[in-house]
Amino acid sequence: MQHDKIITEAESKNDSLRPKISEFPLPQLGGRTEQVFFGLPQTAEFAQNSTLDALYLHIPFCTSKCHYCDFFSLAGHLDQADAFLDAMGRELELQVSHFGRVAPETIFIGGGTPTLLPPVALARLMAQINSAIKFDRLTEFTVEANPNTFDAQRAKILRAGGVNRISFGAQSFSATELAVLQRDHHPESVPVAMNIARHAGIDNLNLDLIFGIPGQSLADWDQxxxxxxxxxxxxxxxxxLMYEPNTAMTARMKRGEFTPAADELEIAMLQHTRDRLGAAGFGRYEISNYARAGKACKHNINYWKARNHLAIGPSAAGYHSGFRWKNVQSLTRYIDALNTGSPVVPITEIERLxxxxxxGELAILELRLNEGIVLQEFQQRTGVDALAILHALLPRYSALGLWEVRNSSLALTEAGISVSDTIFADVLEAFAQAARGN
Ligand code: SF4
Structure with missing residues (x-):
């Protein structure tokens, strides 16, 4: 089943960018001809002080590699933390000199495991952010943490730096399931870490959980x-759980070490999640995300509304006014590109939509949200009547009960969520056809 992909909260880790080399001149990294990067596009849309709603920073260090993980993360490289922070500070300076001292609504530090940084390094990162960014509009500042790398000293540093939300990679409360995933924490470290956060004054806390783990029953998921x-x-x-190419989990599955969860079981888990969490007071606001009233993740909503966001760090992906780009996915190349006399934002992929x-991309992002495509708002922003573009799909999917127009929005139903990937592909094709004038 392809209903979703494991992504921890910050979706800017996504790897969907494709290079469009012909559109932009290729600046060269000072003195090194073998290493070529795009800088930030020099276009009118990238004007100084243009609105940027979100900032993402990617910290690539981890204690070990979880077997399902296809994020850019490295075990055993923490000795490069200082050089990495030098480079990240320079990238922040370059972006600020390009865009101005931006004032995002949301900041998200993800990885990797940001809280693996030693306290001194974490304090330095907080200082770098505080000197580069204006906090005037900031309402949400999240840091991802692994439960076993979170302590009172780090919590205090984060709180002092303005952090008001922690996203913990819990994944499961079963030691057996964590072992299947090769996570390196114990289930009971999660409540300990949550208490530390609360004690430091951070009480807006997310837990990432994974279902469909091999051997996991519906009753296990309910627990x-x-x-x-x-x-x-x-x-x-x-x-x-997704089986991404080039992960240890996929290799183990191919070797026959376990049987993946059946599609029917995953669909039952998905539906049970909605019912169980709904009864407990959590509202589903996106296919995979649930929140208590007023606690939906603003940073991810900025992504799902395709609002402008900067992204800093190796493999980080930014978006601005139809441009999207991605930094080099290599710690060494990232550090080399920035820690030189002529530093450059090490962009390796850039595309203009x-x-x-x-x-069309905005439409499928908004369809992920419970509120769906808010039709009037969509038309005001884009000049496009979404229902007119989707006129051929509308009656078919409506008759199948996969989506519905409600409160002037087009939104997926529960049945539609189970086959959302198919719907998204059809929606993109409808927009592509309209673009071709068909
Ligand atoms: S902690 Fe997160 S980023 Fe690090 S290896 Fe595990 S899943 Fe990947």
Missing amino acids: NLTRAIELESTHLSCYG TGLARW
Whole structure:
């Protein structure tokens, strides 16, 4: 089943960018001809002080590699933390000199495991952010943490730096399931870490959970949900396990070491999640995300509304006015590109979405949200009547009960969520056809 992909909260880790080399001149990294990067596009849309709603920073260090993980993360490289922070500070300076001293609504530090940084390094990162960014509009500042790398000293540093939300990679409350995933924490480290955060004054807490783990029954998944509810987090991200290429989990599956969860079981888990969390007071606001009232993740909503966001760090992906780009996915190359006399933002992939292609992507992002495509708002922003573009799909999917127009929005139903990937592909094709004038 392809209903979703494991992504921890910050989706800017996504790897969907494709290079469009012909559109932009290729600056060269000072003195090194073998290493070529794009800088930030020099276009009118990238004007100084243009609105940027979100900032993402990627910290790539981890203690070990979880077997399902296809994020850019490295075990055993923490000795490069200082050089990495030098480079990240320079990238922040370059971006600020390009865009001005931006004032995002949301900041998200993800990885990797940001809280693996030693306290001194974490304090330095907070200082770098505080000197580069204006906090005037900031309402949400999240840091991802692994439960076993979170302590009172780090919590205090984060709180002093303005952090008001922690996203913990809990994944499961079963030691057996964590072992299947090769996570390196114990289930009981989660409540300990949550208490530390609360004690430091950070009480907006997310837990990431994974369902569809090999060997996990519906009752096992229910126990995970029960434990998460007991711990009184404000937000839960529940993703089905995906078998990404080049992960240890996929290799083990191919070797026949276990049988993946059946599609029917995953669909039952998805539906049970909605019912169980709904009964406990969590509203589903996106396919995989649930929150108590007022606690939906603003940073991810900025992504799902395709609002402008900067992204700093290796593999980080930014978006601005139809441009999207991604930094080099290599710690060494990232550090080398920035720690020189002529530093450059080490962008390796850049693409410009225009016209209906851009708005088709916005449509499928908004369909992820419970509120769906708010039709009037969509038209005001894009000049496009979404229902007119989707006129051929509308009656078919409506008759199948996969989506519905409600409160002037087009939104997926529960049945539609189960086949959302198919719907998204069809929606993109409808926008592409309209762009071709068919
Ligand atoms: S802690 Fe997160 S980023 Fe690090 S290896 Fe595990 S899943 Fe990947």
